[in-house]
Amino acid sequence: MKDNPVPARALRIIKVIAALVFIIPASLFFLYPQVFHCELIAFSGFRESGSVYFSPEIKPASYKKLKRIVSLAEMRIDSFYTGKKSSPKIIICSNPQQYQRYCSSTEGAGCSVGTPWGNSYVVLNEQGANLDVIAHEMGHIELLKRIGWWKVTSEIPQWFNEGLALMLDRRFVNNPDPAGRYLEYMDEWMYYTGGGQQILELDQVATIKDFFNGGQKHVMLAYMSAGMEVSYWLALSGSKGLQRFVQNLNAGQSFEEAYAGAEQARLKEYYRKLPSNPLRYSDSEKISE
Template sequence: MKTSPFSKSWFTRVGRLIGIGLLAVLVGYYIIYPHVFHCQTVRYSDFEKVNDKLFVSPDITQPQRRQMFQTIQRARTRVARFWGAARGEATFILCSSPAQYEKYCHSNEGAGCSLGTPWGDSYIILNPFGLNEDVVSHEMCHDELFTRLGWWTTTTEVPQWFNEGLALMLDRRFVNSTDSIQRYLDYMDEWLYLTNGAQEFLELEEISTMRGFFSGNQRHVMLAYMTAGMEVSRWMALVGSSGIKNLTVRVEDGDSFEDVYKQMEEAAELRSQIKLPETPLHPQ
């Protein structure tokens, strides 16, 4: 069967347009999400591949590596104890300098950050400066929630105050009590101090998005963290250690996060013999 010159020319033009379109998509993707692109292509960089889920900067010394590996393992144990089992499968990227950390994390602040993608890949980027078990546990908790609920639900259903507040339940940098009620009381003390005795506080709706939570000065971000920690620690003190598992299972099955969160809280308050101190976020 013969192909006409017109057909050849048409297919050539279409093929060229498709190629240009794909190139434009890739360039746009790199411009908008360069940090995600770098994470996805870390295996082609000079980072050393320890295994499929762990890449290490060649500048990190062996003693530093051993310390970081041990820290990750301890954090994994803490996460498994909190969740019942560690299901997260994030790829760890261990950086050796602020420049490397900013390249993969898209931020030069902090010692760790976590990223999730719509197609299910997740990454935890760590910087050896200031790295400890609390930092890794915090980021791994984000990944656990992402793994259970997926990118879409975590992004559209779960408010940022809950995502950050939950991670603080494993992060003892601000409040180190492991007792649920005492942890709530300690977070309330921190919150009262930052709000000048509950005079200047943030409503939960104000920090329900990533932008609302992190946009602002250092005091705003710290107050957002303490507000999230106080709210989630109160909820955890009411619903108990099985609460987070029950919530994520129901949300994973299609129930609304907001509805499940409130239903579990109200049911726990009715049957609880303990009356927790109230705040303007939860008036009598």
């Protein structure tokens, strides 16, 4: 009588599943250790106060001030997006070692961490935890919440992601008027390009690697290019342009279609006296310039 092969086959399947259960998390931890550290923040010794986790080295007397700054940043998100949808956990570190653990970097005053399953975190250095930094990082999380992790990582160019976050960050330009904001970003862009002589095209800063891999001057020029383009786009899109962009993207349009579709002809006519955006010149115009 032949043995029934089904149990042996089922056993092999169970072994494969068990191996995957171990290998996939292990691989993710190796590639993205900051995600796992953030997910386990509740077991880290950080002190929880609402949605904010404070390093054990931060004195409780500082909690109220830091939470107030977080609340002000949330108000900026709410105003800019006409309603806030995201609720990231905030992790405030007291030293570079902690910051690197949760950000996988020693650079910058803050970073944002999002996951495909919907959890999100804003990680901050206590020394750099100011309103602009927090609003900038929360801006990344809000976009992630509205269009999804997959679209942000696979469809959204980094210049747009950073440029939109800059609209919530007033460290470089602090002008609430759409046209005025564009003009001020153009001034910054002119400075970093040496009067328009050393341009970074948008497609040269479309990926995270291209945007951040370079010296400080390269990164600052990438930021100013992103800020100039997105501020120009918002001026031509009007108060409902960002909402229209998100809706069209979620309805299946490509980034290029949704981005172009947000701009309005009447606003293009209204702002016709604005200096032209040099990042939108055709190749022939660039040569003639």
